[in-house]
Amino acid sequence: MNPGQLITLFDLPTGQEAIVSTAPVPTGGELAERELALRLFEIGFIDGERVRVVARGCPGGDPVAVRVGNTMFALRRFEAERVLVSPLCGVVA
Secondary structure, X not given: OOOOOOEEHHHOOOOEEXXXXXXXXXXXXOHHHHHHHXXXXXXXXXXXXXXXXXXXXXXXXXXXXXXXXXXXXXXXXXXXXXXXXXXXXXXXX
């Protein structure tokens, strides 16, 4: 994985830090999609914010425990796939 490459938060390896590269963007025009994008924005998934995947559920890695600033959130896969991030160099364990 190259630094600067955009991936979804769900695809970020456990322990890896990244920077949120774009505000969460809804994939469609549905009200539920817009509300999810707004919720993710309100809890801190905004441009330039540092994030780190802390843990994953089993099986399949769902949900994902994510640290945003000093706060920890559990996101479901479909939520984590709505946030694009740019991985930073090195892994922070």
